[in-house]
Amino acid sequence: MTDCLFCRMVAGEIPADVVSETDRTLAFRDINPQAPTHVLVIPKDHHATAGALVGADPQLLAEVVAAAHAVAVQEGLATADGPEPGYRLVANTGPAAGQTVHHLHVHVLGGRDLGWPPG
Secondary structure, eight states: OTTOHHHHHHTTSSOOOEEEEOSSEEEEEOSSOSSSEEEEEEESSOOSSHHHHHHHOHHHHHHHHHHHHHHHHHTTSSBTTBOSSOOEEEOOOSGGGTOOSSSOOEEEEESSOOOSSOO
């Protein structure tokens, strides 16, 4: 999609602070971080929401989550086989949930006590 911010990042038209990349995912630092570590992980193919992606390519959704965990390990938020010290994954789906870019993205948040409930 030519008008999608994240599609334009994947295409290299808009710069991003890339921290990880696979054949089908891209991870980059959020420009308005809400925690010491705040990275977005996206599928390179455009899918507006989690529901759209799971309907079209459930394996890609699994790859996005695996890429998010790999980022957490890379950033020191987790070990390869465990959660210590810990991180949060967030995928806002739809306007009522706060999704502002309509290309599925998973937030990897950590580096401080995130508490509960969020927000």
